[in-house]
Amino acid sequence: MFMKGILLVNLGSPRSTSVPDVREYLDEFLMDEKVIDYRWFFRALLVQGIILNTRPAKSAEAYKTVWTDEGSPLIVITQKIQKKLQKLVDVPVEIGMRYAQPSIEAGIQKLVDQGVTEIVLFPLYPQYAMSTTETVIEKAEEVRKKKFPGIKINYVQPFYNREIYTDCLAESIREKLPENFDALQFSYHGVPERHIYKTDPTNTCNLNDCCSRENNPSHQFCYRHQCFDVTNSVIKKLGLPKEKVMVTFQSRLGKDKWMEPYTDETLETIGKKGIKNLAIVCPAFVSDCLETLEEISVEGKHQFEHGGGENFHYIPCLNDEDRWIDVVKTLCEEKLNEFYFV
Numbered sequence: 479m480f481m482k483g484i485l486l487v488n489l490g491s492p493r494s495t496s497v498p499d500v501r502e503y504l505d506e507f508l509m510d511e512k513v514i515d516y517r518w519f520f521r522a523l524l525v526q527g528i529i530l531n532t533r534p535a536k537s538a539e540a541y542k543t544v545w546t547d548e549g550s551p552l553i554v555i556t557q558k559i560q561k562k563l564q565k566l567v568d569v570p571v572e573i574g575m576r577y578a579q580p581s582i583e584a585g586i587q588k589l590v591d592q593g594v595t596e597i598v599l600f601p602l603y604p605q606y607a608m609s610t611t612e613t614v615i616e617k618a619e620e621v622r623k624k625k626f627p628g629i630k631i632n633y634v635q636p637f638y639n640r641e642i643y644t645d646c647l648a649e650s651i652r653e654k655l656p657e658n659f660d661a662l663q664f665s666y667h668g669v670p671e672r673h674i675y676k677t678d679p680t681n682t683c684n685l686n687d688c689c690s691r692e693n694n695p696s697h698q699f700c701y702r703h704q705c706f707d708v709t710n711s712v713i714k715k716l717g718l719p720k721e722k723v724m725v726t727f728q729s730r731l732g733k734d735k736w737m738e739p740y741t742d743e744t745l746e747t748i749g750k751k752g753i754k755n756l757a758i759v760c761p762a763f764v765s766d767c768l769e770t771l772e773e774i775s776v777e778g779k780h781q782f783e784h785g786g787g788e789n790f791h792y793i794p795c796l797n798d799e800d801r802w803i804d805v806v807k808t809l810c811e812e813k814l815n816e817f818y819f820v
């Protein structure tokens with residue numbers, strides 16, 4: 479007998495805000511070679527020899543400012559999505575995190591315990607990146623082969639260009655935009671430029687105008703293009719002129735060259751250029767997390783005000799909005815229905 483189920487996968491958070499728990503989480507996360515893509519020796523030297531000496535204490539302080547009584551916002555919101563989706567579909571829905579707990583393996587185990595043999599796994603990232611979608615699929619395949627060789631997994635693909643998603647995002651932003659704003663900033667999580675070159679099998683992306691072209695063979699694997707594409711779709715639907723819109727990249731780490739322009743540097747300077755009222759949204763994330771609630775809403779606001787800005791308006795992620803749950807349901811159902819052909 480075949481039985482289907484859904485696994486929603488998000489990035490994951492530390493178990494608690496204690497420094498040892500944050501260190502353990504960062505160790506697993508940053509030692510992933512799809513996140514820091516150096517050879518093992520150099521990655522270990524950088525992560526375990528340098529980053530883990532100072533970053534856990536700093537990150538733990540940041541996590542404390544966003545942590546709720548129920549736990550990490552990212553996990554709590556993913557659980558809320560799970561519960562709402564479960565009410566709409568008649569197959570079991572579980573969650574799994576790429577790093578820390580509940581793990582992808584634990585999520586699959588829960589489904590298997592309920593008799594599931596065919597899983598739709600949904601990486602909750604709108605855009606493709608080596609450090610997100612690709613590492614989730616690689617991990618899930620590793621777990622499947624080792625622990626659950628009898629089950630099938632069908633993966634929901636990046637959905638940045640799906641009209642149901644961009645409609646949903648545009649509506650969500652429209653409702654939350656303040657009445658007066660000089661600019662709307664789209665701040666996406668950054669990645670090192672090297673990641674984009676590395677994952678372009680067509681060798682046709684040079685991180686230049688090609689990313690904004692209507693057609694380029696690299697688009698399917700180009701995170702930069704996919705960020706621009708989401709932005710363009712949304713601003714068209716909102717009827718916003720391009721001059722009122724900025725795209726920037728946040729959360730860089732280390733000395734590599736990451737995609738530019740950087741969110742923090744932009745926030746420090748735009749006030750002086752006359753942008754006094756700013757709205758900002760972060761569509762690389764479907765759920766609010768440390769990187770939106772602390773890095774943007776708190777640190778970003780300070781940077782903007784420090785640079786002469788006056789009104790800073792953070793637009794929350796889709797989180798557990800009903801219209802977004804409907805999109806999740808549709809994207810999962812498409813893949814559930816494909817099982818016959820997988």
Ligand SMILES: C=CC1=C(C)c2cc3[nH]c(cc4nc(cc5[nH]c(cc1n2)c(C)c5CCC(=O)O)C(CCC(=O)O)=C4C)c(C)c3C=C
Binds near residue numbers: 513610
């Ligand atoms: C080389 C480092 C990193 C890459 C590449 C990277 C890509 C990337 N990350 C997200 C989504 C999230 N990242 C989050 C936190 C976070 N990210 C990094 C580093 C890289 N991310 C670090 C070190 C951290 C931990 C916190 C910190 O110390 O600053 C989170 C939030 C997790 C939470 O618990 O709330 C998310 C979500 C994407 C989408 C992405 C590439 C596109």
Ligand SMILES: [Fe+2]
Binds near residue numbers: 689
């Ligand atoms: Fe590109």
Ligand SMILES: [Fe+2]
Binds near residue numbers: 667729
């Ligand atoms: Fe990250």
